[in-house]
Amino acid sequence: MMLAIMKALRYAFALLVCTVVFGIAQAQQGPPKPKRILAIGQTKGFQHDSVSTGLATMWKMGRDTGLWDTYIKTDCQLITKKKLQGNAKNLDYFDAVYFYTTGELDLDDSQKADLISFVKEDGKGFLGGHSAIDTNYKWPEYGEMVGAYFDQHPWGTFEAPVIIEDRASPMTALFPAHFVVRDEIYQPSSIWSRDKVHVLARLDETKIDLKNPRVHRTDGDFAVAWIKTFGKGRVFYTTFGHVEEVYDRRDMQQLYREAAKWCLRLTDHDVSSHAKTSPTE
Numbered sequence: 042m043m044l045a046i047m048k049a050l051r052y053a054f055a056l057l058v059c060t061v062v063f064g065i066a067q068a069q070q071g072p073p074k075p076k077r078i079l080a081i082g083q084t085k086g087f088q089h090d091s092v093s094t095g096l097a098t099m100w101k102m103g104r105d106t107g108l109w110d111t112y113i114k115t116d117c118q119l120i121t122k123k124k125l126q127g128n129a130k131n132l133d134y135f136d137a138v139y140f141y142t143t144g145e146l147d148l149d150d151s152q153k154a155d156l157i158s159f160v161k162e163d164g165k166g167f168l169g170g171h172s173a174i175d176t177n178y179k180w181p182e183y184g185e186m187v188g189a190y191f192d193q194h195p196w197g198t199f200e201a202p203v204i205i206e207d208r209a210s211p212m213t214a215l216f217p218a219h220f221v222v223r224d225e226i227y228q229p230s231s232i233w234s235r236d237k238v239h240v241l242a243r244l245d246e247t248k249i250d251l252k253n254p255r256v257h258r259t260d261g262d263f264a265v266a267w268i269k270t271f272g273k274g275r276v277f278y279t280t281f282g283h284v285e286e287v288y289d290r291r292d293m294q295q296l297y298r299e300a301a302k303w304c305l306r307l308t309d310h311d312v313s314s315h316a317k318t319s320p321t322e
Contacts, residue, residue: 076108077136080099081115081117083146084142087143099111099168099297112130117147121151135165136166136306137168137305138160138165140173161271166275166304167187167274167276168277170278171279172191175190188229195255196249203221203222204318206315207242218322224287225284226263229263235317238264240267241266241267246263246320
């Protein structure tokens with residue numbers, strides 16, 4: 042009887058020691074290190090007043106959540122896998138890249154190949170805000186990665202009627218099924234296809250002027266936010282963000298924040314394509 046009690050005590054003591062050691066090890070490790078986003082605000086075309094707000098919002102969301110650090114640049118120097126001078130970081134240091142850009146950026150062929158590899162082969166993330174599709178028209182693989190190019194904004198800045206197609210996503214969780222937002226909505230170019238992306242939200246085509254001469258899409262399908270994969274990587278784009286006040290909205294902040302988390306592989310989400318939902322759903 043005494044022998045059994047002694048064995049039980051030794052077992053309990055060993056278990057206690059293991060629990061304490063494991064707890065100490067966890068305490069020493071501390072919380073996981075924040076991910077890193079490289080935010081690029083280079084504008085070689087139209088100068089958007091909201092670029093600073095868009096970049097600052099990404100920085101603040103990362104700081105407030107503790108989930109990522111944002112490195113803001115107005116040039117493309119760090120978009121390379123080459124070793125840089127001093128303490129300059131290259132793409133290998135980052136987990137995702139965020140573009141709020143316009144025009145043909147200052148990227149040579151080597152940098153372009155490195156950015157594609159960063160997403161496609163390394164499995165990293167790419168986030169595009171508003172005019173990210175008004176960028177790099179002479180680089181077809183960029184358009185393939187993001188999913189579209191800009192093809193006019195037929196209605197300018199207006200009270201845009203929006204339908205949330207993916208109502209189960211945390212990215213769209215704060216939006217009602219139908220809502221109106223004052224913003225400038227881009228028309229995706231003809232290379233955009235619903236079959237190649239997972240649409241989060243689109244314009245309500247029953248409430249917009251489809252006879253506007255600058256409307257080029259014949260399918261009446263005007264996505265305003267989508268996600269997709271590109272090789273091993275994850276890509277998010279939204280047209281929202283031309284108007285600075287958009288970034289003050291909790292639902293828009295949620296969209297960008299949850300998209301960043303998904304691109305950083307902190308969350309998962311279905312990326313399969315789906316048919317256009319009914320405007321009445």
